[in-house]
Amino acid sequence: MIFQNKSSFFGGFDSQDAIGPYAQSLITEGVQKGTWVVLQNCHLAASWMPKLERICEELLVPGKVHNDFRLWLTSYPSDLFPVTILQNGIKMTNESPKGLRANLLRSYLNDPINDQTFFNDCNKPERWRKLLFGLCFFHGLVQERRQFGPLGWNIPYFFDESDLRISLRQLQMFLNDYEDLPLEAISYLVGECNYGGRVTDDKDRRLLLSLLSVCINADVVNADKYQFSESGTYYVPPDGSHQNYVDYIRTLPLNPLPEVYGFHSNADITKDQQETQTLFDSILLTLPKQTSGGEGRTPSVVIDELAADILSKLPADFDTETIGKKYPVLYNESMNTVLRQEIIRYNRLTSEVRKTLVDLRKAIKGLVLMSSELEEVFNAMFVGKVPNAWAAKSYPSLKPLGSYLNDLMARLKFLQTWIQNGPPNVFWISGFFFTQSFLTGKFKKTFTLILKRKAFLNLGVLQNYARKYTIPIDKLAFEFDILQEDNDMAHKPEDGAYIKGLFLEGARWNKTTRVLDESLPKVLFDVLPIIWLRPGNMENFAVVNTYSCPVYKTSARRGVLSTTGHSTNFVLLIELPSDRTKRHWINRGVAALCQLDD
Incomplete structure (x- = not known):
């Protein structure tokens, strides 16, 4: 404009x-x-x-x-x-205040709330002022959760004052025009349109509506000092003048605890770690390239030795022709196709790693030209990061170079064991290059509708089950049994598949009560036991209280929006039994990860 x-x-x-x-x-x-x-x-x-x-x-x-x-x-x-x-030019930055108290204070001291005419212009004044405070509190929550990274939002959205202003005016209009409180209409406009219009990730949308249900509900109007958090520190103050609300806001803590945002106390550790990592990344950008690598060795010598060490440990490419003969494409075994596709992807990655390292060693010795691509590989290895040339052909990973290489070797060993000994009793879900290949088997046109409806279901396993029992696949789904075993099983399941390798963030699995439980202090991740993906007819599933826990490939959680409406980082939803409400775990940001960052 x-x-x-x-x-x-x-x-x-x-x-x-x-x-x-x-x-x-x-x-x-x-x-x-x-x-x-x-x-x-x-x-x-x-x-x-x-x-x-x-x-x-x-x-x-x-x-x-x-x-x-x-x-x-x-x-x-x-x-x-x-x-x-x-x-x-002269730069001016308009940022939202840091801290929930400052955010609330800014909302009340800025237009339109600081206008006494607007503040008092409602024919239901008590309802209006209480819901106004709840809406401002919600505005502060969605902005402040950004500082917690992926635990707060999969994608950091820039909600601003215009979202709050239009929501306030709509709230006032509805209260003036309707005798009954139209909470459903207000929640839809605020959650789905005004704020939700910025949200592209469906898990973030679920979170947004969950936070809104905490701040905008009938209890905000009817209850005396309705509490926004369990501590009781944050509540809706008694109805009063504009100055009364401002005075109450000034009494709130300057540095709020994570519980007000719905988090466990461990979230502060996660936030501090992310801030520290950002600081170190910035420091690395200023690191001079030509320094000694210890004991007087130059960076060229260090990288040459590192490249030689990696090449000595990197196994040869898989023999796709031999593997194809041993594991042919069979109607009753979709996992053979999955294995062959995984082999091709890993061969492409290891070939790129081997080629760049060989060329890099030649360039260091002056035998070939040090191109810009090889220089990027050199610089990345020098600071312990995965080179872009590898990442372009790699599975998603946020690990540093050393951990990434160890992880790659473990994945190659997992596939080699599968090739030599047949399909394992328990599949290491984190070891798949393209996790959805295991969870979808081979993509077929007939399954397009199912993929859109149910996201990424384990159709590889469902295909086998449907063909075995001649049941239409669109009537099948999974029940998730969390077992007691952690590493291996004595035999394969008759139907479905055992999986392992998932890490729970934001909560833990209680093996005694067999439900989701609060994280232990200072323990950020909990290893989930073996999970049995048990296929069955959806009509026969028992109705139990569960939390639909999203599974992501990496802790970043965000990815590219795919045609199914899900992020490319998203794998599937697993139903975890719970004795708490779904809203509790949604606000906690609980998710399962296929791999950690270290």
Whole structure:
């Protein structure tokens, strides 16, 4: 959108092709006549940013610009925003305050709540002021959860004051127009439209609606000092004037405990670890490349020795032809296809690792040219990170280089054991390159509808079960039995599959009570026992209280949105028995991970 003062023009354009030439003409005119030009939401015109950079370099020349001319640019944080414009301009940042108390205080001291006319303009004043406080509290929660990383949101959304303002005005409108409290309509507009319109991950949407149900409900209006958390520190204050609410907010803790956001106390440790990791990553960016590697050895010598060590431990590629003969494609055994696909993917990765390391050693010795790709491999290995060339052909992983290589060797050993001894009794789900290959078998056109309805189900196992008992596959689903064993089973299950290798974050599995339980202090992850994926007819499943726990490949949780509506990092939902409400674990951010970061 573009604004220009001293002019009646006020307009917006739907495409960058339309807005670019007009924005350029306004800047040119402003340079000559001394008008102000504002370009809003520059992050949405990413392809036009290089053009804007050239315009600024060519037109904004000292001595040739009118003294009254000003160019204002607004944007969300974006890597595509021109650096030269940032360096040559005056930067102003409008960030939400850090801390729940500061966030609430800002909401009450800013427009429109600080306007006494708006604050008192409702024919149901007590309901209005209590729900207004609940909505502001919700606004603070969704913003502050960002600091906890993936535990707070899979994707960090930039909720802003405009979301709060439109929600407040809609809340006031509904209260004025309806005698009964229209909670369902209010929750839909706030959770699905105003705030939910920014949310792209369906697990984040589930969380958003869960947080909203804590802050906007009938008890907020009817109960005396309705509590937002178990501690009782945060509650809806008694109805009063605007100043009474501000005074109450000033009494809240400056540094809130994680429980107010719905987290376990361990969440503070997770937050601090992420902040420390970000700091160390920033320090590594400033690390000089040409330093001694200990005992006077140069980086070239260190990397050459490291490359030689990795090559000596890396096994040869799998023989796909021999494996294909031993495990042919069979109608009753979809796992053979899964194995063959995994072999191809791992061969592609190990070949890339071997090739880059061999070329890197030659480049270090001066036998070949040190290309930019090899230099990136060199620099990444020097600071203990996985090179981009490997990551491009690798399974998702956030591990440092040493842990990544150990993990890769363990995965290759898992497949080699499978090839030599046949399918294992218990599948190490973390060892699959493409986890969904195990969980979907071979993709077929006939299963497209099922994939869209049920996300990534274990169709490889379901296919075998459906063919064995001649039951339509769209009537099948899984029951999840959490067993007592941790590592292995004496035999394979008659139907379904045993899996292991999952880590629970945000909660733990209580082997005594056999339900989800609170994490132990300072224990961030809990290893889940062996799980039996037991297929059966959905109509015969017993109704029990469970938590639908999402399983992710890495702790980052976020990924690329796929055609099924799920993130590419998402694997499946497992139903874990619980003696608490679903909302409790959703707010905790409980999820299972296929691998840790260390």
